[in-house]
Amino acid sequence: MNTTSELVALTAGVKAFVGQPHEALIDGRWQPARSGKTFEIYDPSSEDVIAHAADCGKEDVNLAVSAARKAFDTGPWSRMTPSERGKILWRIGDLIEANLEEFAQLEALDNGKPIAVARAADVPLAAEMFRYMAGWATKIEGNTIPLSVPYTPDAQYHAFTRKEPIGVVAQIIPWNFPLLMAAWKLAPVLATGCTVVLKPAEETPLSALRLARVCMEAGLPPGVLNVVTGFGESCGAPLAAHPGVDKVAFTGSTEVGRLIVKAAAHDLKKVTLELGGKSPNIVLDDADVEAAIQGAASAIFFNHGQCCCAGSRLFVQEKIYDQVAEGVTRFAASLRLGPGLSPGTQMGPLVSQTQFERVNGFLTSAREQGAKVATGNASSRTFKGGFFVEPTVIENTNDSMRVYQEEIFGPVVTVSRFKDVDDELIRRANDTVYGLAAGIWTRDISRAHRIGNRLRTGTVWVNCYNIFDASLPFGGYKQSGWGREMGHEVLRNYLETKSVCMSI
Ligand code: NAI
């Protein structure tokens, strides 16, 4: 197996930032948890403790929600013009870009993702998300609507809709793209004029805390963005259930998604959810085989498979099955594993001990259920420490195996053979509780459209995979979620429509 271990030198800014106490941001002030408690932050490449963060609980959540409410009801934010909001968002984008290396290093250190990927994708995409939403701040418009009220034949009306911010929003995000998930959530919510309490994942709070500093530096008034760090049950749950919160936007596991819905049910808060996936990636027998092999491998091994839209079920048409399965296996074996901070790393560790154990549990179950594990040494602890799992290709599965049915969230792909497209493939591709994304590899544009139209997924990539843009909506059918991230569609998540009817 290939490995690499030489690390980039941390910038002075990163060293200073990581070394300081990490507090919550409430009403524009950094403060420790009321309880005084902190929790440890690990580098998943080495398992070393690198920092401590405030272990916020219910009391901190209460203060953060009150601050967000005050800022929404009475603060300068509520009096700002959309253009002024847009300028702040643009400045946030500029500041992310100006601090690109620092953000990339924090992501690599805290999450374990390859620094080269963080530099090229996570950080620039986060900056672009704020810039894209900066433009929308001035374009949130209602309509004028001609009325035909049957019981007032002689009356005339001037009727119109206003799009108003929904209020105080709780945003709970995961650890797989810590900065980007914060950007996907914060940029639109700020464009609409809402106020926020953000809870980053306990595994990876550093870049969101750094981003909060950037937001303040860009001129966001106190209380508009509050950040509480802490665990799901003790910090996320009271936030999701808080009566002062108007809306919860969540990204994470489908299991916790259900808990969020329950927590919000009491006072019928609005909820949007971006949840799990088990996305089919389909290679048809007329595909450019080399491109499909590369694409299929990247679709699953990107971010170590820790992507909600990972192409985790690879379907290959009979005629080219052996060639593609072999190619993906070869690609898997060629990937260089290493610490996030090593410039040569193509795949880093999983984010935590829990994820490491979860993924290994899936590999054990695959073996027990009789699948062929074509590469990957299940629980390979390649380095002195770190939660490394080798890229793994699994063949000879059947459609009822756990590895085929459940979201693994690791660098593990099942490869299945299919014969017939119309009945067999479409049925199997859609035979999952999830519906987040799908890939199709073919040279036949008409087959691509026809198959794509029948897939019950929020995204279809044709001859590409994992292509994201701030302008392109992303989200799930079925149990993959409610609502969409990005594009102008995401603004709906944070707006109410007010109809105004005036007799004239
Ligand atoms: P999780 O859903 O528990 O964590 C995501 C966020 O939710 C974190 O900020 C966490 O603190 C918070 N959270 C946890 N319990 C909560 C509760 N009761 N109320 C409010 N917030 C709560 O995900 P976890 O445990 O880290 O990963 C488990 C599995 O979830 C993964 O193996 C993967 O299958 C899936 N997942 C999916 C993601 C996606 O992007 N859709 C991201 C992360 C995980």
Ligand code: MG
């Ligand atoms: Mg969890």
